[in-house]
Amino acid sequence: MKRTLYQVIAYVVDANGTFNNLSGYPKNFDSKHYDNDLDKTYRRAYGDYCDVVGAMSKIDNRQLQTAMLIRINDGLQLQKTLMGDVADLPDPEPEAEE
Numbered sequence: 510m511k512r513t514l515y516q517v518i519a520y521v522v523d524a525n526g527t528f529n530n531l532s533g534y535p536k537n538f539d540s541k542h543y544d545n546d547l548d549k550t551y552r553r554a555y556g557d558y559c560d561v562v563g564a565m566s567k568i569d570n571r572q573l574q575t576a577m578l579i580r581i582n583d584g585l586q587l588q589k590t591l592m593g594d595v596a597d598l599p600d601p602e603p604e605a606e607e
Contacts, residue, residue: 513540513547514582515554519561522574522593531561531575554579555588562590 515538519531538554540547558579565575574593580586 512545512582513550514538515551515587516578516580516582517554517558517561518576518578518580519565520576522576528576534561551587558588558590562592565592 517534517536517538519534520528521531522528536554536557538550538557540550543550543553558577562577565577575591577588577590577592578586579588
């Protein structure tokens with residue numbers, strides 16, 4: 510079975526428009542750790558994604574902008590949430606594979 514990697518990326522954007530990784534991110538969810546069950550792997554990644562989106566939405570700081578993404582190992586973006594006052598916040602560049 511093909512190994513699949515979901516990557517949850519969390520960025521906080523500072524006043525200069527610079528993307529900074531949220532501490533502990535990006536996080537990788539590898540199907541090999543979940544018996545190659547792709548649905549279970551995605552659910553784990555999506556659950557982490559939702560936890561961070563929920564936590565970030567509770568922060569009362571109008572200057573805070575965040576970009577949350579879930580990508581799959583071929584670079585395809587599966588989910589995106591942008592929060593903050595700037596509607597045209599650009600997508601961050603994908604992280605280079607190690």
